[in-house]
Amino acid sequence: MPNLTDSCRANRFPLSLRQMASAVGMTGRVSARTFLRTARCSHGECVTLHLKILALPQVPIPTMLVSMREVYDGAGIGVRVASREFLTGPAFATLAVLQVGNCTNTLTADQIQLFTNRNNVGANEIAIYFVLATVQSFNGCAAHLAGQPAAVVTGIASRWTLAHEVGHVLGLAHVDDPAPPDPNAPAALLDRLMTGRGTHMITNPPPDLIDTEVRTMRDSQLTPNC
Amino acid sequence: MPVTHADVVNVLQPDEIDYPNAARHLSAEAVPILAEIAAGPDPGLASKAASLAGFLPGNAASVILPKAATHPNPVVRIAAAASIAHHAELLELADHLAKDPDEGVRRWASSSAHALRTQTPN
Incomplete structure (x- = not known):
């Protein structure tokens, strides 16, 4: 709608x-x-998403989009959904449980195969793949091929996970890593979108983006004028 | 300082857990709590507990993964089935999950069982 x-x-x-x-x-x-x-x-600038749906998450996708816009509006960045596509069939049933390893920049064969599905995705636009689960289990994973911006959001994602993963794609890092039980864990920053302690834990919503983060996002090629 | 249920939940909350680092620093006291969470009602935390079990040393996986393997949510059983690949002592559990009603669980359990059989000399 x-x-x-x-x-x-x-x-x-x-x-x-x-x-x-x-x-x-x-x-x-x-x-x-x-x-x-x-x-x-x-808005001055917009990020354009293409939703590729292999499985529906527990938190409805519209709730994630509304939540993302609550945060991105504050940064002056509009969120456009340019297309939606259900990826079905046996091949996608297998990829709906996506092997992502430890979600590093070394992509798995599963990720590479899934990310070839970029119907309608233009240059400087982001494909979002909604999958049932990842192995290992993550709420989302923003690792993607160079020049093919993408992120994965899983069935256990929070309402803020989509915004958080797109934040990574736009160049943002976690603000309070490493997480416990690492003895070097700093204090959690649970009112920030890019907390590394879990977006289910976010307090005082909508979560914040600070000025330097907004600048990074708006400087990204993925947020052109709109 | 003793490890509490809340401490372990905090370890499992990140959107993108650094599993190897979490496993490196987690105390053995956390294992029974992880087993409890793996059987618990939150599939997000339960599946992450099962994934973390794959990285833990000693018999932790033998305590946690059988709980996750009987979870009503297939996402948790999938995480358990995948984690078994790191634990030869759980080959029987992999074979059991290879007959699971859920196709995804069967696929990951079969993959783990195959990996263990090809790694383990007869």
Whole structure:
């Protein structure tokens, strides 16, 4: 639905399609397709996501998108969903439990195979793969091939995991690593999106992005003007 | 300082746990708590407890993975099935999970059993 598809227009205007279109200066009859594809945007910059769905997470995807927009709006970055695609069939049933190893920059054969599915994903756009689970078990994993920005979000993700993983893709690191039980663990920063202690633990939502993080995100090639 | 249930939950909460590092620093006191969590109602924590068990030394996996292997949520059983690949002593459990009703569990259990059989001389 439109209000879940494009925060460049919809998130700020949770109204009917006609009202939303009117609010961004579009007049006359406007189809949902036209509305979503038009380049006008109330944010300075936008990140564009393509959702590739192998399995539905416990937290609904629309909840993750709304939560992501709560955070990214504050950074002046719109969140566009340019396409949704269900990846089904035997090959994808296998990849729905994705071997990611320790989620490092050394990708597994599973990750490489999954990431070849980039239908409709343009340059400087991000593919998000919703899978049932990863092995090892993670809420998400932002490791991806150079030049093919992508992240994986699993069935056990929190409402903030999507925003957190895209934060990694945009160049952000955890702000309170290493995590316990490492004796060098610093104090947890549970009001920050990029906490490494688990986005299920986030307090005082929406979580914060500090100025340097916002600058990193907005400097990314993946947040062009919109 | 004694390890509490809350301490262990905190270890399992990160979106992207550094499993090798967590296993390196986790005290043996955490093992029964991990087993309890692996059988518990939160599939996210339970599956991470099962994944962590794969990295723990000694008999920790033998305590934790049988609990995870009977979890009603297949995501937890998948994590258990995958972790068995690191523990030859749990080959029987892998064979058991290879008959699980869930296809994903069967696939990962078969893969672990195969890995153990090819690693372990007869």
